[in-house]
Amino acid sequence: MNLFNFQPGHEGYYGEYGGAYIPEILWSTIEELKTALKNAKADPDFWQEYISLMQSYSCRPTPISYLENLSRELGGAQLYVKREDLNHTGSHKANNVMGQGLLTKRLGKTRVIAETGAGQHGVATATMAARFGFECVIYMGTEDVARQRPNVFWMEQLGATVVPVTDGSQTLKDAINEAMRDWVTNYPTTHYVLGTACGTHPFPEMVAWFQSLIGTEAREQMLSQYGSMPDKVFACVGGGSNALGLFQGFLDDESVELVGVEAGGKGLDSGAHATRLTSREGSVGVAQGYKTYFLQNNDGQMLHTHSISAGLDYIGVSPILSHLKQTGRIRFEAATDNEVIEALKLVMKKEGLIPALESAHAFARAIQEAPALPKHTKLLINQSGRGDKDIFTVADAIRDENWEHFIQGKAKDYESRNIYS
Amino acid sequence: MNLETYIRNRLKQKPIGTMTHVIAGYPSFDDNLTALRLMKKYNVDLVEIQMPFSEPTADGPVFVKANQEALKNGITVDHYFDFMKQASQEFDFPILMMGYYNTALKLGHKNFIQRLKNAGGAGFILPDLPLEEQNGLFDTAASNELSPILLVAPTTPDERLNAIGKAANGFVYVVARSGVTGDHTAFNKQFETYIQRCRNAIKLPLAVGFGVSQKKDIEYLTGKADIAIIGTALLRAWEYGKAEALEEFLDGLLGNG
Numbered sequence A: 001m002n003l004f005n006f007q008p009g010h011e012g013y014y015g016e017y018g019g020a021y022i023p024e025i026l027w028s029t030i031e032e033l034k035t036a037l038k039n040a041k042a043d044p045d046f047w048q049e050y051i052s053l054m055q056s057y058s059c060r061p062t063p064i065s066y067l068e069n070l071s072r073e074l075g076g077a078q079l080y081v082k083r084e085d086l087n088h089t090g091s092h093k094a095n096n097v098m099g100q101g102l103l104t105k106r107l108g109k110t111r112v113i114a115e116t117g118a119g120q121h122g123v124a125t126a127t128m129a130a131r132f133g134f135e136c137v138i139y140m141g142t143e144d145v146a147r148q149r150p151n152v153f154w155m156e157q158l159g160a161t162v163v164p165v166t167d168g169s170q171t172l173k174d175a176i177n178e179a180m181r182d183w184v185t186n187y188p189t190t191h192y193v194l195g196t197a198c199g200t201h202p203f204p205e206m207v208a209w210f211q212s213l214i215g216t217e218a219r220e221q222m223l224s225q226y227g228s229m230p231d232k233v234f235a236c237v238g239g240g241s242n243a244l245g246l247f248q249g250f251l252d253d254e255s256v257e258l259v260g261v262e263a264g265g266k267g268l269d270s271g272a273h274a275t276r277l278t279s280r281e282g283s284v285g286v287a288q289g290y291k292t293y294f295l296q297n298n299d300g301q302m303l304h305t306h307s308i309s310a311g312l313d314y315i316g317v318s319p320i321l322s323h324l325k326q327t328g329r330i331r332f333e334a335a336t337d338n339e340v341i342e343a344l345k346l347v348m349k350k351e352g353l354i355p356a357l358e359s360a361h362a363f364a365r366a367i368q369e370a371p372a373l374p375k376h377t378k379l380l381i382n383q384s385g386r387g388d389k390d391i392f393t394v395a396d397a398i399r400d401e402n403w404e405h406f407i408q409g410k411a412k413d414y415e416s417r418n419i420y421s
Numbered sequence B: 001m002n003l004e005t006y007i008r009n010r011l012k013q014k015p016i017g018t019m020t021h022v023i024a025g026y027p028s029f030d031d032n033l034t035a036l037r038l039m040k041k042y043n044v045d046l047v048e049i050q051m052p053f054s055e056p057t058a059d060g061p062v063f064v065k066a067n068q069e070a071l072k073n074g075i076t077v078d079h080y081f082d083f084m085k086q087a088s089q090e091f092d093f094p095i096l097m098m099g100y101y102n103t104a105l106k107l108g109h110k111n112f113i114q115r116l117k118n119a120g121g122a123g124f125i126l127p128d129l130p131l132e133e134q135n136g137l138f139d140t141a142a143s144n145e146l147s148p149i150l151l152v153a154p155t156t157p158d159e160r161l162n163a164i165g166k167a168a169n170g171f172v173y174v175v176a177r178s179g180v181t182g183d184h185t186a187f188n189k190q191f192e193t194y195i196q197r198c199r200n201a202i203k204l205p206l207a208v209g210f211g212v213s214q215k216k217d218i219e220y221l222t223g224k225a226d227i228a229i230i231g232t233a234l235l236r237a238w239e240y241g242k243a244e245a246l247e248e249f250l251d252g253l254l255g256n257g
Helices: A023-044 A044-057 A069-074 A093-107 A120-132 A141-145 A149-157 A172-185 A203-226 A241-247 A317-325 A335-349 A357-370 A387-397 A401-415 B001-011 B029-041 B062-070 B079-090 B101-107 B109-118 B137-143 B158-167 B189-201 B216-219 B232-254
Strands: A064-066 A078-083 A111-116 A135-141 A161-165 A190-192 A232-236 A259-263 A283-288 A289-294 A330-336 A378-383 B017-023 B044-052 B095-098 B123-125 B147-152 B174-177 B206-210 B227-229
Touching: A023 A093, A023 A172, A023 A203, A023 B147, A044 A093, A064 A203, A064 A335, A069 A078, A069 A335, A069 A357, A078 A203, A078 A357, A093 A111, A093 A120, A093 A190, A111 A120, A111 A172, A120 A149, A135 A141, A135 A172, A141 A161, A149 A161, A161 A172, A161 B206, A161 B216, A172 A190, A190 B062, A190 B109, A203 A241, A203 A317, A232 A241, A232 A357, A241 A259, A241 A317, A241 A378, A259 A317, A259 A335, A259 A357, A259 B017, A283 B101, A289 A317, A317 A330, A330 A335, A330 A357, A335 A357, A335 A387, A335 B137, A357 A378, A357 A387, A378 B216, A387 A401, B017 B029, B017 B062, B017 B189, B017 B206, B017 B232, B029 B079, B029 B232, B044 B079, B062 B227, B062 B232, B079 B109, B101 B109, B109 B137, B137 B147, B137 B232, B147 B158, B158 B189, B174 B189, B189 B206, B216 B227, B216 B232
Parallel strands: A078 A378, A111 A135, A111 A190, A135 A161, A232 A259, A232 A378, A259 A330, B017 B044, B017 B227, B044 B095, B095 B123, B123 B147, B147 B174, B174 B206, B206 B227
Antiparallel strands: A064 A078, A283 A289
């Protein structure tokens, strides 16, 4: 299946989703980016340079781990995990930013901007900018700045400027709007490093392309190391880049079922979730440059989203995923905040893995389905990131008193300035 | 009378026309009406009424805040068209819907055009809907005698200016510079080359917006453009001192004194 073989007059469309709903000022910049992407795709040296960079800088290929203990515990299918958490900066975001970094060099631009929610994409972009020598500005909602201070700290140490965004809900979507406003002003020098397979064409294609190495590696690893293809593949879906990265390896293998897991938040009927494709509130709209399923009201105003994982807390979803839902190639499910915390606890105790809260959504669904499946069934889960970053959120969710005491003690130290003595 | 003919007739009486702007429901519909009455008093030629949107990507901070506040006030599409109807009954200047494409998409093209027509609108400006994505909306508009107003930018190449000029109706919105609404524009030689490129490629009247905020900007544009578009500066004046400040500002901008 070639997703990117666009029909004449439908460039950038996946079925009825995608497109380029951009202000006229960006038209020529988008044309320039489309040409650069096309040339890069046609140039085998570019992909080789990318792979070499990821091997020497970001631990690729990442391994697939077999979860023997957890599989035995669940008593059904066998669980395997693609370890994107082992990337530099701790998530699959590294793949996309390093690829876009190489492209930025080709474009001859010297400044990069990015949006970030949880801060993972911001930190990844800041490392890339430091390594390539680009000026770097990261837009981040004020609310996210407040709840993700450790990532803000690292971005600033890496040399990036973090700009808090005070508009709207002060979260990821507002950071994207502000990054777009920067881009329409500074496009001659600046490349916008969008963090996921959303936004105007050619971003969904470009991000999906850079992430496709996850699936290419995984398919080969399952066959050579574990003797057969997986029966089902699970990935969490925020914007959709880690899911598309892994799924692309198996799109043509019809025996492999692909399962995308959205953030069910406090439940699909709670009004506090981020499920664009599995809830009633999701409908087709155009915002932030592209057409897809958005969480919006009847007037087309975007709704507030909620998830325990900041990385899945977003109004839209990749147009490529909307299309693959419509064709039936991908099944979409949701996991609630509570299910996610339970899955995380189980995976930590049984396997010593610490998945990011985002990735724990994929684990939660696989864990739910595994017991009823025959023992020879293989489930492959994408651990898109590591959970260290979630220490504050997880400690709160499980109400760890010792952690609370530690933070209170730390605060007292700061108040009395003991910390620096 | 079609929009282009209206503009050409107005331009027989003055060297340059003006288009002004309000955001529906911000600070309130009553305030909008007061502002529109002042605009009428100063003889503006066209008015944009903006439908607030939750993701106003093309707008600068002043309008972003206004969009947000209007939505917080509970402004819906129904309120919007009711207000436009009221305004088009009271005023004789043509009124254009300004907003984002999602409003039209969610209503459905036919329904959007029908409601705009019933409300007395003359056309629409959707800055996030480029020519390639309009998907039949312009034909639906044309069969209802509504004008799609398209935007061009300094980065638009000549052949594309041409294509946009052909697809648009009424006039073409010439974005004066890069960036979002509300920042100052340095009108210079570069701008002159750009507006000349627009003139060569486009037969419709040209309206220049983004960063037009002072009398000297309008004087500069006279003879180069057909219409000066003033947006953010008006809202700034209102926020500074409500109707009184707006009137003072309009007087300085468009008054005879």
